[in-house]
Amino acid sequence: MSTSLSERLNAELSSLRESGLLISPRVLDAANRARTRVDGREVVNLASNNYLGFADHPALKARAAEYLEKWGVGAGAVRTIAGTLRIHEELEEQIAAFKHTGSALVLHSGFTTNQGVLGALLREGDLVISDELNHASIIDGLRLTKATKKVYRHADAADLERLLQEHDTDGLKLVVTDGVFSMDGDLAPLDALVAVARKHGAVTYVDDAHGSGVMGESGRGTVHHFGFEYADDVIQVGTLSKAWGGVGGYAAGHANLRQLLINRARPYLFSTAQAPATVGALAAALEEVQRDPTLMERLWDNTRYFKAELARLGFDTMGSVTPITPVLFGEPAAAFEASRRLFEQGVFAVGLGFPTVPRGSARIRNIVTAEHTRDDLDHALQAYQTVGRSLGVTAA
Numbered sequence: 001m002s003t004s005l006s007e008r009l010n011a012e013l014s015s016l017r018e019s020g021l022l023i024s025p026r027v028l029d030a031a032n033r034a035r036t037r038v039d040g041r042e043v044v045n046l047a048s049n050n051y052l053g054f055a056d057h058p059a060l061k062a063r064a065a066e067y068l069e070k071w072g073v074g075a076g077a078v079r080t081i082a083g084t085l086r087i088h089e090e091l092e093e094q095i096a097a098f099k100h101t102g103s104a105l106v107l108h109s110g111f112t113t114n115q116g117v118l119g120a121l122l123r124e125g126d127l128v129i130s131d132e133l134n135h136a137s138i139i140d141g142l143r144l145t146k147a148t149k150k151v152y153r154h155a156d157a158a159d160l161e162r163l164l165q166e167h168d169t170d171g172l173k174l175v176v177t178d179g180v181f182s183m184d185g186d187l188a189p190l191d192a193l194v195a196v197a198r199k200h201g202a203v204t205y206v207d208d209a210h211g212s213g214v215m216g217e218s219g220r221g222t223v224h225h226f227g228f229e230y231a232d233d234v235i236q237v238g239t240l241s242k243a244w245g246g247v248g249g250y251a252a253g254h255a256n257l258r259q260l261l262i263n264r265a266r267p268y269l270f271s272t273a274q275a276p277a278t279v280g281a282l283a284a285a286l287e288e289v290q291r292d293p294t295l296m297e298r299l300w301d302n303t304r305y306f307k308a309e310l311a312r313l314g315f316d317t318m319g320s321v322t323p324i325t326p327v328l329f330g331e332p333a334a335a336f337e338a339s340r341r342l343f344e345q346g347v348f349a350v351g352l353g354f355p356t357v358p359r360g361s362a363r364i365r366n367i368v369t370a371e372h373t374r375d376d377l378d379h380a381l382q383a384y385q386t387v388g389r390s391l392g393v394t395a396a
């Protein structure tokens, strides 16, 4: 007898529940701001990727409304048939100019960008070497290709070099890394990685989802931070869904990259183009970050302040150097309990355990934004102090 749908659903859900991995997301009752309402409670929000406060920014909302009025609610088709609006092309030119790259293409999300670009670029006989902590969308994107896949130890240029020495090919060699790692808040050592890649004739592919809008001049990203933005052997992909406040993804690099992706990237070919309001918000975001330098200043002032104060209270922020600020608890139960207690004190920060992060390194991940005031951060720090003491994580 075959399995019924009810049996399948119940069995899967019970197994998730038993292993403590069943997710039930908290619900925001207001826009995603630094202070918002979650499950009916007023909170300081340390859980978003809204680095620049763009998710609810007046300039973005105004442009979104303008594009909505002028261009309608939907693009009406996939890009290759009849869905390429003038505003899509303008946004791509704007991204290429901002990133200092020969071309750029916009896709629907960071997730589909990795699937689209890796799927379009790599063939059988190619070699791809990926950081062990790379994002799930890179892993899924690589599953779509017939290239030979190897994994190097996290941020370890020597291990990358070892693999490049052991595995040679006449095909394309691609080194794939996140720019900023989403769980630890550390930076890929791009200077070392690109040097090793170049020595072996490999191209470097940087997923800068958490670096774009955060690193480099005016948030141009991690590749800009390390001075590789004009390089033809570096591909930048990323999301428009985090710092940029909307939803979408981009790939930027070599002048011919865009043309190839238009022809080969399957999400581009088979999924309807981004909605006009989203395109408007993103166009305004790129202008706003360059018009208002205080956004980046506040993001980094807040980041430095929050990290220093957490350390002063005795917390381990795991050497993070970006606005992503993990606080180590070790065991998942401790991280989840701390998150629950923080929430009771009006602080929204999510606990993460295995398999999202390695065993023994369960943590709460905080993301500081430009929108947080000193009061918001002090409120959060006060709550951390109380919770750290009550759980015996920090000294009384």
Ligand SMILES: *Cc1c(COP(=O)(O)O)cnc(C)c1O
Pocket (backbone or CB within 6 Å): 108, 109, 110, 111, 112, 135, 137, 178, 182, 207, 208, 209, 210, 238, 239, 240, 241, 242, 247, 248, 249
């Ligand atoms: C968040 C993230 C993505 C996915 O981006 P979306 O636009 O949310 O789909 C891809 N890569 C990395 C490294 C990310 O952190």
